[in-house]
Amino acid sequence: LISAAGIPAKEFVPTQEDYAKIYNEIAKRLVEFDEYDDGSYGPVLVRLAWHASGTYDVETKTGGSNGATMRFQPESDHGANAGLKAARDFLEPVKEKFPWISYSDLWILSGVCALQQMGGPVIPFRPGRSDRDISACTPDGRLPDATKEHKHLRAIFGRMGFNDQEIVALSGAHALGRCHTDRSGFDGPWTFSPTMLTNDYYKLLLNEKWSWKKWNGPAQYEDKTKALMMLPTDMALVKDREFKKWVDKYAKDQDAFFKDFSDVVVKLFELGVPFKQEERWVFKVVE
Ligand code: ZEM
Structure with a gap:
């Protein structure tokens, strides 16, 4: 990055603390918007993170949470993803406040936050997902069909x-x-x-x-x-x-x-992500 004055601008390298601020912001919004559904956006955030990740194919190494391609049609319109706009919209103000995070990391971090805030176990997280364009959308039919066995x-x-x-x-x-x-x-x-x-x-x-x-x-x-x-x-x-x-x-x-x-959730959320970072971070539950 070069600033207007021609001086190289210092690149912003977010730390664990910066991600913790986002975790805390999501946790705060979960409490604030308690009129939704059974009193929480938590479940639908978990579903968003799962559907972003669960498109992964081990053979072709396509799909997975790296890319946040559910932002685009046709993936947003796949039958399995019906209703997940509510989760994406819930996170939009968070993305506006912290524009440096990728949608892909944000969706997964929100799943981690929702699970922990709803009394679940610690879910360690590491960043490294980057957003991809529409060409990375996966074909319909990769997520499970509830009518089957x-x-x-x-x-x-x-x-x-x-x-x-x-x-x-x-x-x-x-x-x-x-x-x-x-x-x-x-x-x-x-x-x-x-x-x-x-x-x-x-x-x-x-x-x-x-x-x-x-x-x-x-x-x-x-x-x-x-x-x-x-x-x-x-x-x-x-x-x-x-x-x-x-x-x-x-x-x-x-x-x-x-x-x-x-x-298994850590494994799910990391499918297909080319991490540079080995270390996983644990965020504190917001009481
Ligand atoms: Zn679900 N899931 N899921 N799921 N799921 C729904 C809702 C939620 C299946 C499925 O068809 C459905 C996993 C696995 C499987 C959540 C998390 C996870 C719904 C209802 C259906 C139909 C959607 C609606 O009408 O809003 C099937 C067939 C699965 C195969 C085993 C896995 C794995 C999950 C996470 C780890 C969650 C949290 C919800 C609730 C969403 C909400 O809005 O309340």
């Missing part, structure tokens, strides 16, 4: 590089948030505390009696109270014997879930 889950998550244990650990994120009829077409939350990360998702999968919901919407399950829901892909985790082993483990042991969830 175990074979589809293994194919989709296998393409990202995940095994059975990791698939089940990642799915625990469905303790958070809800389905919206105007987004996916499905309806309702998975747990009674959709803005707190717990291992309730696994407990409910095992302990409730789930039956098909009678309605005109897409096929989904409901519990006896009709307050909660499961997708066909969620039920696949207890129908498939290999998956169920891990559901049993995480239902019994919240600490084991938190440990494995943190590890």
